[in-house]
Amino acid sequence: MPKLTDDQLKAVESIDHHVLVSAGAGCGKTLVLVERYLEVLRKNADATVNDIIAVTFTRKAAEEMRTRLKSRLRELAAEAGSRPPVHRSAGGSPTGEEACPHDRWSRLLADVDRARIGTIHSLCESILKSHPAEAGVDPQFEVLDDLSRAQMLEEAVDQALQTLLERSDAGGMLLLEYPIDRLKEWVAAQLSSVPQYKEARAVLGGEKLDKLVTAAEAAIALVRDSRLIALAESRELQSVHQFLSSNPFDPKSPLEDTRKAVVGCLNAFLRHAREADAGKMTEALRTLADIPSPRTTGGPKGKPLRDSIKIARELAGGFAEECPLALTEQDEQAFSMLRSLLRLIDMALLNFEAAKRQAQKLDYNDLITKTYSLVTAPDSVARRQISSGVRAVLVDEFQDTNSRQAELLSCLCGEKSRLFLIGDDKQSIYKFQGADVSTFNQWKERIRTQTHGLTGAAQ
Numbered sequence: 001m002p003k004l005t006d007d008q009l010k011a012v013e014s015i016d017h018h019v020l021v022s023a024g025a026g027c028g029k030t031l032v033l034v035e036r037y038l039e040v041l042r043k044n045a046d047a048t049v050n051d052i053i054a055v056t057f058t059r060k061a062a063e064e065m066r067t068r069l070k071s072r073l074r075e076l077a078a079e080a081g082s083r084p085p086v087h088r089s090a091g092g093s094p095t096g097e098e099a100c101p102h103d104r105w106s107r108l109l110a111d112v113d114r115a116r117i118g119t120i121h122s123l124c125e126s127i128l129k130s131h132p133a134e135a136g137v138d139p140q141f142e143v144l145d146d147l148s149r150a151q152m153l154e155e156a157v158d159q160a161l162q163t164l165l166e167r168s169d170a171g172g173m174l175l176l177e178y179p180i181d182r183l184k185e186w187v188a189a190q191l192s193s194v195p196q197y198k199e200a201r202a203v204l205g206g207e208k209l210d211k212l213v214t215a216a217e218a219a220i221a222l223v224r225d226s227r228l229i230a231l232a233e234s235r236e237l238q239s240v241h242q243f244l245s246s247n248p249f250d251p252k253s254p255l256e257d258t259r260k261a262v263v264g265c266l267n268a269f270l271r272h273a274r275e276a277d278a279g280k281m282t283e284a285l286r287t288l289a290d291i292p293s294p295r296t297t298g299g300p301k302g303k304p305l306r307d308s309i310k311i312a313r314e315l316a317g318g319f320a321e322e323c324p325l326a327l328t329e330q331d332e333q334a335f336s337m338l339r340s341l342l343r344l345i346d347m348a349l350l351n352f353e354a355a356k357r358q359a360q361k362l363d364y365n366d367l368i369t370k371t372y373s374l375v376t377a378p379d380s381v382a383r384r385q386i387s388s389g390v391r392a393v394l395v396d397e398f399q400d401t402n403s404r405q406a407e408l409l410s411c412l413c414g415e416k417s418r419l420f421l422i423g424d425d426k427q428s429i430y431k432f433q434g435a436d437v438s439t440f441n442q443w444k445e446r447i448r449t450q451t452h453g454l455t456g457a458a459q
Contacts, residue, residue: 002031011422012036015043015392018447021422022440029422030061033394034068036420038076040392041108049108049115051391053412055123057400062118065396070112077105120405121364124371128362131382135374137362144356144363150188152359156351157187160344174333175340186341187348194349194365195404204342212335216327221278227323228281232273237315240308241266249305255298259305261291262312289316372404375411387414398423403439419447 004012008028011021012035023029037054041047056062081102116123125143132139144152161180164172175183190197204215231237244263249256265288272280291313294306356362362370375383393413395401398421401409413419425440 002035004028004031004035008032008035011420012039015040015418018419019421020398020440020444020447021420022425022444023422024424024426029396030065030068033065033396033420033422034072037069037392037394038072044391045104047391049111051389052116052394053123053390053392053409054115054117054394054396055120055409056117056396057119059119059122061396062122066112066115066117069115069117070109073105073109073112077102077109080105120401120409121367124367124408127371127374127382127386128367131374131385134377134380134382135370137370138360140360142359142361143367144361148361149363152355152361153188153191153348153352154184156355157184157348159351160187160347163347164340164344172340172343175337175344183344187345190345191349191352195369197345197349201342201346212338213327216331216335220323220327224282224323225278227319228273228278231285231315231319232270232281234315236311237266240312240315241270243308244305244312247305249298249302253298253302255294255302255305258291258294258297258309262288262309265291265316266312285316285319289313289320368405368408372408375408383411386412387417390414390417392417392420394420394422396422398443399425399440401439403442406439406443421447 005028008031011019011032015036021029021032023032033054037052040052041049044051054062054065056065116126121143128135128137128141129139132141161183165176204212241263244259244266247259249259265284269281269284269288272284291309293313294302294309296306298305356366374380375386377383390412393409395409398406400423410419421443423440425444
């Protein structure tokens with residue numbers, strides 16, 4: 001075995017536990033993955049490469065892992081061939097290293113090209129083609145590449161736009177005031193990840209105005225509350241409040257009256273922040289923003305106070321400007337356009353799905369969605385068959401995995417298998433697919449709290 005750090009060795013040898021490893025670039029993640037793969041084979045004399053699933057997020061990474069695995073298997077076969085034969089006692093059977101002599105490592109090396117090492121999409125494709133009837137797919141389906149998908153989607157959007165033109169309703173005509181190319185870009189962007197669009201669409205509900213208004217008001221309230229909390233906790237506002245509170249001015253000067261008024265508003269704002277009263281926090285900021293500027297009152301000595309008052313007023317005014325507190329009169333027109341845009345996207349999606357069915361093709365989103373439905377269905381035969389033979393599921397670059405993909409992979413684990421997740425929670429390149437560092441952190445906690453849970457760091 002190559003020389004490993006203590007943390008790497010811990011990650012490799014803990015094959016009886018679910019493990020999540022947080023590791024940055026250059027920490028030997030592929031090395032750890034390969035050695036853990038071999039450790040599963042070493043400690044399970046009857047295990048084959050078909051019993052281990054290794055998931056990477058690029059084909060290049062999969063080939064690199066396969067190449068390294070071949071190299072290590074050659075080394076192990078050569079090492080085993082140079083050792084004297086194992087003498088078995090009567091009725092006894094060798095275990096551990098003794099269970100992996102030269103001929104076994106050689107057989108594993110011969111099988112490694114058939115090992116289940118690849119992207120999550122290639123894994124899903126193989127699962128669906130192994131269980132087409134249960135998954136409800138044509139066994140001869142083909143996978144759309146990115147270019148073919150883009151062309152098919154463009155045709156679906158064109159059909160939807162033609163339908164919109166034929167309907168000639170007010171909202172549609174208003175929407176068509178935008179350049180056609182811009183509309184097509186919007187629709188294509190929303191359908192780049194169909195599962196994410198469907199989730200967002202479910203939140204919006206139907207196209208009725210009252211539902212859209214309710215969703216918009218909820219969004220405004222969420223943004224407002226988060227901005228209020230951030231402002232109350234900001235170092236800039238805290239510093240201004242402390243300075244103005246502790247530096248009274250000449251009581252006969254109008255500047256002192258302004259200072260007191262500003263401090264009063266800040267006191268109210270922070271008091272209501274502790275009470276989590278967003279309405280009163282907003283009211284305090286409005287009052288603060290409306291306080292007249294002291295201009296040059298107080299002369300040169302009052303400049304530090306005037307500067308702090310200016311900052312306080314700008315913070316309050318900036319909140320009101322950047323965070324609308326309610327829907328405006330212009331929003332009715334915007335909602336009409338939004339309803340038309342949603343209809344356009346929905347029509348394009350229906351056209352796109354129909355075109356894929358007719359061509360017997362699936363895109364990458366379909367591979368994930370249909371496999372997820374297959375393995376999470378009640379009494380799934382496919383899930384039982386897959387998980388019963390799996391000894392380990394190894395996942396590289398786990399930070400680029402979204403919540404549905406993570407659940408799908410966990411469903412492939414049976415009683416005998418363990419998850420091994422490795423990634424860098426500070427880096428994600430697949431955010432457009434719904435990857436979110438919160439998925440990484442949720443699984444970190446989920447594994448930590450399990451009976452056989454373990455988290456570690458390869459360094």
